[in-house]
Amino acid sequence: MMATRTSSINARAPTHRAIRPASSQKTHRRSLLCRAEDTQTSAANVVTDATFEELVLKSPVPVLVDFWAPWCGPCRMIAPLIDEISNEYGDKLRALKLNTDESPSVATEYGIRSIPTVMIFKDGAKLDTVIGAVPKSTLVNAIEKYL
Template sequence: MALENCLQVGRITATCRSVGLPPSHHSSSFKEKLLLPTNKKKFNFSKSSSLNLTPRSVPSTVCKAREAINEVQVVTDSSWDKLVLGSETPVLVDFWAPWCGPCRMIAPVIDELAKEYAGKLSCYKLNTDDSPNIATKYGIRSIPTVLFFKNGERKESIIGAVPKSTLTTTIEKYIDSS
């Protein structure tokens, strides 16, 4: 899924020192194959004084968005307006704290939902210990609490460690009514 959200760009150029090879591997007799997952082409290279790749311009994979790798991003008081209120897609925000057992129980569910709805829904987590101003502003008195936003407006909240189906039903309401 993460590779589907990525672009092919650029050129790979490296020396043995830049890729961290020890000097003992600099002999030209040492050969390996490089397999790029985006196009399944194999490129021969040797660990000599510089890395020789064929063809010369090799596509590398660079992700369009951090969500492709780290689906649930951290939002703070300082990034709230830009990431949540300024989002063009519906937003799910998980209010949590590291000491909260139910918060740790629901975290994998939020991670799964972020992967499933990548590109349709932005998912964030806000540590209420680190960002108490936002939690206070939205009246968060119990965690975990999941808030849903669309077009910068708070739409709905779900309190407690609920089943994935409960969150999915709520998400579907806001991504379908775009």
């Protein structure tokens, strides 16, 4: 009885889906690419293999390091959150971004196996790690423990 009922429901359900015209698809794809490009980091908040020790380990304030890559969708999702946190905490916290494709040594040293990964450092020591695209509140809770 159940199989007959299910098949009759499926028979009434529409099986088509809306397809965008080719010109609309190109525009949509272009806008997605433009949004992804907007997440590029400025030189002011970038850390590399060469600058990691100076900017992170020797920092007089706690440092939040976002390990990311340009091809990573979840990384692009949390990028604006990292920028907001940087602006909100001002001088109490330094927020930096490390591109794991361009600076693989530090990522390897700290065992980064998944991105995005956010680590919090204070006085040269790694204190906390948050893995994945998490809500801003999760990052703030992790930060607040060390301020």
